[in-house]
Amino acid sequence: MRKHDFKNDIDLKYPLLCFLLLILISCGDTSKKEKQEERSVANSDAPLHVVFVTGDEEYRSEESMPMLARLVKRELGAKVTVCYSVDSTGKIDPNRTDHIEGLEALESADLMVLFTRFRNLPEKERYYIADYAELGKPIVGFRTATHAFFYENDSTLTSWNNEWPTKVLGQQWITHHGHFEDGNSPLTAVSAIDGKKHPILNGLEPFEAYSWLYHVDGGEWNLYGDSEPFLKGRSLRSKHEAEGNLAQYPLTNPVAWTKSYTGNSGKKARVFFTTLGHPYDFKIPSMRKLSLNGIYWALGKEDEIPPTGVRGALDIPYEPNNSGFGQVYKKNRRPEIIQ
Structure with a gap:
């Protein structure tokens, strides 16, 4: 027999x-x-899917974003998913910076709402966020998403710290005008930029925010690309004024803008960003209206924004903890599914 x-x-x-x-x-x-x-x-014919990505250890996004998600579900009839930083037992822990549960939901998202701060996510989790952005789908960002990531000990990842938020959202972390016992009184007077008209401004009244003013434009800095600011904030108390640095960091700065981002897909995404986002800001009707109007605009639904703005009245009370670091968040809470 022949050997094979x-x-x-x-x-x-x-x-x-x-x-x-x-x-x-x-x-x-x-x-x-x-x-x-x-x-x-x-x-x-399927409902829109809006995914809220939370994960900041200062501003209670784990409380404000579920509240906003309920309003989005009510007003748009959307499916909403909220992703949280959780500990090993599955309880919400915003101090854990290396894990956000449920980011695979972004694979079917029609809109990503991003409110993270200095996260050092592993590659797989980070790329759920990055891959979504590259598809040219709309993005809404809040406050610390200007510094959504922070990779300190790996030089191959440092572009995520400043370059990524600048290109995608319009600016990186620079400085702010000072905390000044945050939560006790408002620190920024918010109003429309003179002469600016935008559907996101529909129904928006001037208000005083608890967020201390972030510097994003002026001095040596400029908003990136085609960013178009339409809302400004004036610092009511400023460390830069006390230090004589207003030439670099003026008392008035943009607090909300729109821009586009074109990713690898070649499709141009709509981006709405606001540097506001203190947990107490969302108690203010104009802040909720700003957020909802911005979400509608990002989704290309600006024609559906009423002249009085999207309805932001609360169906259930919103009583968040104050901002702050450490163990000041609400304990023993698990991620909620918003039906």
């Missing part, structure tokens, strides 16, 4: 096997993108 020559079989079949393997890998790489890009066509 397995070596010859391998030599003959190897190129074919490689070719088939490449096809399988290629299909795997493109299937997720195709699935995301075709969702709007295949499921045009």
Whole structure:
């Protein structure tokens, strides 16, 4: 009996096997993108999916974003998902910077709302956020998303610290005008920029925010790309004024703008960003209206924003903890599913 020559079989079949393997890998790489890009066509009658990504250890986004998500669900009839930083037992822990649970929801999202601060997420979790942005889908960002990530000990990742938020959202972290016993009284007077008209301003009355003013434009800094500010804040108390630095960091600065971001897909995404976001800000009707109007605009629904603005009245009380670091967040809470 002739001995079978397995070596010859391998030599003959190897190129074919490689070719088939490449096809399988290629299909795997493109299937997720195709699935995301075709969702709007295949499921045009499906409700919008809005994903809120929380994870900051200072501003109680784990409380404000679920409140906002309930309003979005009520007003848009959208499916809403809120992702949280959680500990090993599944309880919400905003002080954990290396994990946000549930980010895979971004694969089917129509809008990402980002409110994170100095996260050092592992690659897989980070790229759920980054991959979403590259698809050219709309983004809404709050306050500390100007410093959404922070990678200190790996030089290959430092571009996420400043470059990514600048390109995608319009600015990085620079400085602010000072805390001054935050939560005791408002620190920033907010009003429309003179002469600016924008549907996000519909129904918006001037208000005083508890957020201390972030510097994003002026002196050596400029908002990035095609950023168009339409709302300004004036610092009511300023460390930079006390230090004589107003030439670099003026008392008045933009607190909300729109821009676009074109990712690898070549599609231009709508981006709405505000540097406001203190937990007590969201008690103010104009802040909730600003947030909802911005979400509508990002989704291309500006024609659906009423002249009085999107309804932001609360159905259930919103009583967040004050901002602050350490153990000042509400304990023993688990992620909630908003039905």
